[in-house]
Amino acid sequence: MTRLAPVPWAAPGGLTRRGLLAGMGAAAVGLSLSACGKSDEGRLNFYTWQDYIGATTLDDFRAKTGVRVTPSYFATNDELFAKLKAGNPGYDVIVPSNEFVTRMREADMLEPLDMAKIPNFANIAPEFREAAWDPAPRHSVPYTWLVLGIGYRRSRVQGTPDSWKWLFDSDLYKGRIALITDAADLIRLGAKYMGTSLVGVDAETARRVADMLGRQKPNIRRFHEDDGQDLLLAGEVDLVLEYNGDIAQRMREGPDIDFVVPREGSLINADALAIPKGARNLELAHDFLNFLLDAEVGRGITETILYPTPNAAAKALMPESYRTHPVIFPSGPGWEASEWGRFEGAEMQRLFEELITRMRAA
Structure with a gap:
């Protein structure tokens, strides 16, 4: 893969979609959480x-x-789900991933949206306006989309590591690999490497993947909480399972860093904006969703976070260097073989988590 130039329009400093609570500091986070129990028409609580x-x-x-x-x-989405399942402590707008939109809809945890109050939904690209994971009546609107792949240091690998083999089934990069902790993603990507669909993974395949990862564990340096891009930038690892947007952010700081969607294909997901049941400010929540889908507002978000945007009007305002960036908008055989994830049900989720927990503890 050709090395990409640093992204010139990006805001300075390192950002991450799923970084732990570092940016504002513990005191600020605690203050935000304490505010959630208060009813205030001039405040909107955003999780x-x-x-x-x-x-x-x-x-x-x-x-x-x-x-x-x-x-x-x-x-994590699991943290979001658990917090809301126990009862909404005062959040008005949340950002679940697509599979958790389905899961939360099924659990009656989301408010149906009044789309007449969100006219900026017209800015969303046609291919994102209808989704199997959130059929009408809508309970969410799309915010970003993303794909998992391999972030790597070009100077430390042999060619382009364009197969899941180098993460899951080889000792070539022993001690230089980091994998995410998400059990469902590990199982499904392992199934993809084994030649099956990542949708509808059965119990036997899941066990085979867990066994494969158990054999690979001595070669893995870290299971990370989606800070793999920072491990890569710091030189702690040379290959990492991560999201395209997180790697695109780090590429502007590390010219040796690159990203590939493995040729077997990968997992595509989206993050969405939704209003949880129990939200105290439904009108303001709709206003906020509509604001975030504005073209100029969407451009400001996209310039900062560097994730692929489903907001066609915002994307049109971005420079060509963003719109044609091959990490932010992948193409090629791996991308063509990739699939959208879907929620497989609570029973399979429990199995995935049990298998990965057991593998990591062994």
């Missing part, structure tokens, strides 16, 4: 991924509406 918004977006919304958006952060 999202760390550093997953434009540099001025929340201030811009306050300047326009007078409403202060108070963010707090989760590190």
